[in-house]
Amino acid sequence: MNLALTEMKRSKLKFGLLIGAVALLVFLVLFLTTLSTALVTSITGALNGLDGQVLVYSDAARDNLQASRLPPTVVAEVEKVPGVAAAGGVTLGTVSAELLDGSGDLQLVGSTAGEPGAPTGLVAGELPARKDEIAMDGSGYALGDEVTLSEVDRALTVVGLLKGSQFNASPTGYVVPAVYDEVVRAANPGVPFVPLNAVAVAVSPGADPAVVAQQITDDVPKVKGYVKGDAVSLIPGVESITQTFGILVGLTFVIGIVVIGFFFLILTVQKMRTFTLLRAIGASTGKLSAAVAVQIAVVVIAAGILAVLLTYGAVQGLSTGIPVTLSPVLVTGTVGAVLLFSLLAGLLSIRRISGIDPATAAGAR
Amino acid sequence: MMLALNEIRRGRGRFAAIIGALALIVFLVLTLAALGDGLFYGSTGAVRNTTATAYAFNSDAEGSLIRSSLKETAVARAARAPGVAAASPVGVLLSAGDTPAGEQDLAVFGIQADGAGVPTTVSEGRLPAPGENDTAAIDQSLATSGVAVGDMVTVGRTDVEVVGVVDDVSYQLQPTVWTSVRTWREMRNAVRPEFTGVTDDINAVAIEGPEGAAPQVPGLTVLTAEQTGLAIPGVAQQKSTLNTIIYTALAVAALVVALFFALVVLEKRELFAALKALGTSTTRLGLGVVLQAVVATLIGIVIGAVASRLLGMVVPEQVPTLFRNDTLLTIAVFTLVAGVLGAAFSLRRIARIDPATAIGGAL
Numbered sequence: 213m214n215l216a217l218t219e220m221k222r223s224k225l226k227f228g229l230l231i232g233a234v235a236l237l238v239f240l241v242l243f244l245t246t247l248s249t250a251l252v253t254s255i256t257g258a259l260n261g262l263d264g265q266v267l268v269y270s271d272a273a274r275d276n277l278q279a280s281r282l283p284p285t286v287v288a289e290v291e292k293v294p295g296v297a298a299a300g301g302v303t304l305g306t307v308s309a310e311l312l313d314g315s316g317d318l319q320l321v322g323s324t325a326g327e328p329g330a331p332t333g334l335v336a337g338e339l340p341a342r343k344d345e346i347a348m349d350g351s352g353y354a355l356g357d358e359v360t361l362s363e364v365d366r367a368l369t370v371v372g373l374l375k376g377s378q379f380n381a382s383p384t385g386y387v388v389p390a391v392y393d394e395v396v397r398a399a400n401p402g403v404p405f406v407p408l409n410a411v412a413v414a415v416s417p418g419a420d421p422a423v424v425a426q427q428i429t430d431d432v433p434k435v436k437g438y439v440k441g442d443a444v445s446l447i448p449g450v451e452s453i454t455q456t457f458g459i460l461v462g463l464t465f466v467i468g469i470v471v472i473g474f475f476f477l478i479l480t481v482q483k484m485r486t487f488t489l490l491r492a493i494g495a496s497t498g499k500l501s502a503a504v505a506v507q508i509a510v511v512v513i514a515a516g517i518l519a520v521l522l523t524y525g526a527v528q529g530l531s532t533g534i535p536v537t538l539s540p541v542l543v544t545g546t547v548g549a550v551l552l553f554s555l556l557a558g559l560l561s562i563r564r565i566s567g568i569d570p571a572t573a574a575g576a577r
Numbered sequence: 578m579m580l581a582l583n584e585i586r587r588g589r590g591r592f593a594a595i596i597g598a599l600a601l602i603v604f605l606v607l608t609l610a611a612l613g614d615g616l617f618y619g620s621t622g623a624v625r626n627t628t629a630t631a632y633a634f635n636s637d638a639e640g641s642l643i644r645s646s647l648k649e650t651a652v653a654r655a656a657r658a659p660g661v662a663a664a665s666p667v668g669v670l671l672s673a674g675d676t677p678a679g680e681q682d683l684a685v686f687g688i689q690a691d692g693a694g695v696p697t698t699v700s701e702g703r704l705p706a707p708g709e710n711d712t713a714a715i716d717q718s719l720a721t722s723g724v725a726v727g728d729m730v731t732v733g734r735t736d737v738e739v740v741g742v743v744d745d746v747s748y749q750l751q752p753t754v755w756t757s758v759r760t761w762r763e764m765r766n767a768v769r770p771e772f773t774g775v776t777d778d779i780n781a782v783a784i785e786g787p788e789g790a791a792p793q794v795p796g797l798t799v800l801t802a803e804q805t806g807l808a809i810p811g812v813a814q815q816k817s818t819l820n821t822i823i824y825t826a827l828a829v830a831a832l833v834v835a836l837f838f839a840l841v842v843l844e845k846r847e848l849f850a851a852l853k854a855l856g857t858s859t860t861r862l863g864l865g866v867v868l869q870a871v872v873a874t875l876i877g878i879v880i881g882a883v884a885s886r887l888l889g890m891v892v893p894e895q896v897p898t899l900f901r902n903d904t905l906l907t908i909a910v911f912t913l914v915a916g917v918l919g920a921a922f923s924l925r926r927i928a929r930i931d932p933a934t935a936i937g938g939a940l
């Protein structure tokens with residue numbers, strides 16, 4: 213133990229550089245994973261977070277929520293299907309709005325609090341219950357702020373804040389169905405009815421969502437039922453985006469820890485002559501292994517702390533337009549994996565020491 | 578010089594590990610860049626690779642081709658605006674269609690074949706001729722999935738015959754189908770019953786004019802082709818996220834490579850002291866260190882670049898990748914400079930080494 217710490221104290225520059233390099237790699241893994249997760253969540257969050265296990269689209273929509281148009285009467289038909297505990301209509305569209313950060317696109321979702329289809333990511337306040345209320349995810353809103361919908365030129369008060377509930381990586385607002393209907397009618401005067409985009413379904417306790425989805429497809433004309441996870445993966449382009457970011461995160465994670473492992477491997481191998489000398493004067497392989505392990509643990513833990521601080525700072529300074537938060541599970545998992553892999557790399561080279569004849573320290577090669 | 582190369586030859590295992598670490602870093606940055614470019618270019622090809630330099634939308638559409646809705650009369654208005662060389666209608670429909678390769682998500686573009694907004698990257702066959710309906714050119718990604726010239730593609734109840742293939746024109750990561758405005762409207766009205774009977778609407782006006790300029794058209798919002806790409810829902814956020822990721826990876830890679838070489842050189846202080854005691858000059862030692870850094874970095878770059886290309890060949894079809902030579906060059910230069918700088922960082926310490934330490938003094 214003393215040996216390891218004494219060396220670190222005497223070679224401050226070397227260990228400082230090592231901690232810096234490892235911290236940068238851990239930072240890269242944490243930062244990339246955090247950003248990627250945030251982007252994918254902000255594209256699919258609205259659908260993923262809807263209350264309910266099954267979604268129903270029109271069969272002509274060919275698996276695309278935004279192309280789906282259903283008459284409001286279909287909710288009652290879906291509710292009659294065996295295995296359906298409750299059903300609620302969901303409307304979704306892109307509208308223009310005056311947002312805190314200027315005029316822009318707002319994804320507007322119409323659903324009823326307490327029914328299937330309502331969002332589940334509420335972090336503050338409550339879901340809207342009246343026509344002058346909205347719950348927001350994105351654009352930095354606080355409770356009591358106002359959002360003006362350009363189509364109807366009316367301000368709605370923010371009564372709830374949501375997390376992980378965005379759609380299309382855009383600011384997303386949740387309103388009661390009547391507000392959504394009003395916006396659609398303002399843009400398209402004379403429409404006979406405002407179609408639903410989907411019906412969200414809560415299945416009865418013990419019922420299999422896949423079976424209920426199929427039952428709905430069979431029983432209700434001109435609709436198709438999906439288990440929610442399937443509906444999310446069928447959003448156009450989502451498969452490409454999730455796979456791209458999956459590869460990106462996976463590669464960074466694996467390469468990050470392998471490169472850190474290489475660092476320790478090279479540094480331990482470079483000290484082989486010193487280790488051999490120490491063995492010649494009586495140090496056991498176990499003691500040397502413990503010294504290497506202590507140094508690696510100290511470096512990785514110090515680098516981990518530095519990397520978390522760096523990532524936290526970088527996340528605060530981001531301007532990518534999507535909500536990003538650092539997950540404690542990710543931090544623990546990454547630092548843990550790096551520590552494990554680094555110990556393995558360091559100890560691998562220690563194994564070579566045990567095979568070396570201490571006599572070589574006295575001059576033999 | 579010989580000393581540096583001899584050390585590489587004698588310490589193959591250690592240098593292999595150094596080169597391995599460098600190659601992995603280069604591979605990571607190149608692959609991240611290829612994935613990021615693939616995603617961005619796959620989302621915006623349909624507005625990047627046409628003759629249009631700008632698009633005009635209705636003022637509430639926020640530059641979205643899908644949300645914008647105009648009467649066809651807007652085309653004449655745009656054509657009269659100063660700085661507009663040509664203006665043509667554009668219709669867009671995101672739907673699904675039946676193809677010989679099965680059902681596919683599609684983006685159907687209705688265009689005027691002899692007007693603005695026509696794809697410029699035809700790789701096989703031709704575009705629909707002026708005035709020709711019920712024919713279409715398809716995106717290369719659709720051709721890759723098995724649809725060929727002469728095949729039929731059906732959207733709604735309308736069949737079109739494929740007459741050509743166009744490269745890099747996908748839209749929101751969906752393959753595109755380029756047909757006449759009339760055929761597009763037939764397909765759209767069949768898929769979206771609320772448009773039944775509508776015969777004079779379009780989504781936007783494609784404009785040809787000076788590159789990078791957005792001419793003023795009264796009553797309409799005009800965006801350049803590049804701005805139109807960034808206005809596709811989610812694309813600006815994706816691009817911004819991916820750019821942050823790539824620049825961070827590049828900066829981290831450069832710093833890690835520099836720190837790495839600084840560390841490796843520091844570890845050899847004892848050896849350098851002995852060499853100095855034998856009369857080797859600091860300059861010679863410094864040159865040797867830099868040469869080793871250059872050799873290791875160059876080999877690392879080559880291996881990393883090859884590995885990255887190989888990965889590009891095996892990633893699933895749904896994951897778009899684009900390997901650009903300018904990206905490779907930037908990353909190679911960054912890595913090389915970082916490696917040399919990192920090695921040079923330790924030169925000052927080499928210069929300060931007292932040769933006497935080689936014969937017993939503490940370092």
